[in-house]
Amino acid sequence: MQIQWFPGHMHKARVQIKETLPKVDLVIEVLDARIPYSSENPMLAELRGDKPCLKILNKADLADPELVKVWLKFFEQQKGIKARPTSTEDRGSIRQLTPLMSQMLPEKGEGKTITTMIAGIPNVGKSTIINILANKKVAKTGNEPAVTKGQQRINIGDGVTLLDTPGVLWPNVENIYSGYRLATIGSIKETAMDYADAAFFSAEFMLKHYHARLVERYGMETVPNTAMEFIEELGRKRGCLRKAGIVDIDRASKIFVTELRAGKLGALTLETPEMMVLEKAATIERIAAKEKEKAANAKKRKVAFKEKNKAKSRKRNR
Numbered sequence: 001m002q003i004q005w006f007p008g009h010m011h012k013a014r015v016q017i018k019e020t021l022p023k024v025d026l027v028i029e030v031l032d033a034r035i036p037y038s039s040e041n042p043m044l045a046e047l048r049g050d051k052p053c054l055k056i057l058n059k060a061d062l063a064d065p066e067l068v069k070v071w072l073k074f075f076e077q078q079k080g081i082k083a084r085p086t087s088t089e090d091r092g093s094i095r096q097l098t099p100l101m102s103q104m105l106p107e108k109g110e111g112k113t114i115t116t117m118i119a120g121i122p123n124v125g126k127s128t129i130i131n132i133l134a135n136k137k138v139a140k141t142g143n144e145p146a147v148t149k150g151q152q153r154i155n156i157g158d159g160v161t162l163l164d165t166p167g168v169l170w171p172n173v174e175n176i177y178s179g180y181r182l183a184t185i186g187s188i189k190e191t192a193m194d195y196a197d198a199a200f201f202s203a204e205f206m207l208k209h210y211h212a213r214l215v216e217r218y219g220m221e222t223v224p225n226t227a228m229e230f231i232e233e234l235g236r237k238r239g240c241l242r243k244a245g246i247v248d249i250d251r252a253s254k255i256f257v258t259e260l261r262a263g264k265l266g267a268l269t270l271e272t273p274e275m276m277v278l279e280k281a282a283t284i285e286r287i288a289a290k291e292k293e294k295a296a297n298a299k300k301r302k303v304a305f306k307e308k309n310k311a312k313s314r315k316r317n318r
């Protein structure tokens, strides 16, 4: 899994999706139920337009059941979208998707074929879902990027055909907080992330939403007030100490993130629809400010260039 996204990759994926979309009646977008917003692909919504979409909150076994409900409700309020939780722990939850696709397209009627495609960011479980739907191993699964070559048509029953496109998309990394959450669940290459950043960010969220689990897991006497206090206490409890009893923050952070990923802190979700709305607005503002700064710098450079040329011609005319 864990592909690094470069402009060339992104362009190629955009072209593939653009070419495939007109051939499909319905788009299946696989999300990670622990981070339904951060695991969305920002381009898919834009290219999909009004095409019906089935959002799958996969790995629901690892997510907070209450927050999964909140997210499902949130997505279903949007036009043309159905949302369902799925998990390999409950294969029935995946098999139920096929009849649901037929229900979503009643105009197709009896005997007609529905064509669909599955897209999503790396490691959300696309190949696993394709194999369960097809009831045979047609896609390679595991911690490897999807190496789908060419386009296969897979009949998954109930008149539904799956276009096996290389539907691997990039995550929502424009928002820095999404980056921390993607890093926390393991969707960002280890060499491209910092455990301490991910740990502090997630610890802060957990202190707000799941503080009892932190206290219990690490045998803390009281609830820490800040992420720093928590990481330091975890470090002391787990013997992550440098000389003179100073806590090794990096080691303590890595322990926390690794245990969180492995589900040792229980099933949890790291974001809510309210957070998403606020963060989206903040991201738009940040991008706009950056653009403004870029434009101002370009203007400054232009003025400086003109001044330089003027000075040159004055010198020449002297």
Ligand SMILES: Nc1nc2c(ncn2[C@@H]2O[C@H](COP(=O)(O)OP(=O)(O)OP(=O)(O)O)[C@@H](O)[C@H]2O)c(=O)[nH]1
Binding pocket: 001, 002, 058, 059, 060, 061, 062, 086, 087, 088, 089, 120, 121, 122, 123, 124, 125, 126, 127, 128, 129, 140, 141, 142, 143, 144, 145, 146, 147, 168
């Ligand atoms: N706990 C849990 N693990 C899952 C679930 N679905 C998939 N996985 C695991 O997640 C990992 C990635 O699954 P894949 O099906 O290979 O994911 P993918 O989206 O095809 O990944 P890429 O091909 O890299 O884009 C595998 O180790 C799966 O076993 C699930 O519902 N719950």
Ligand SMILES: [Mg+2]
Binding pocket: 126, 127, 128, 139, 140, 141, 144, 145, 146, 147
């Ligand atoms: Mg795959």
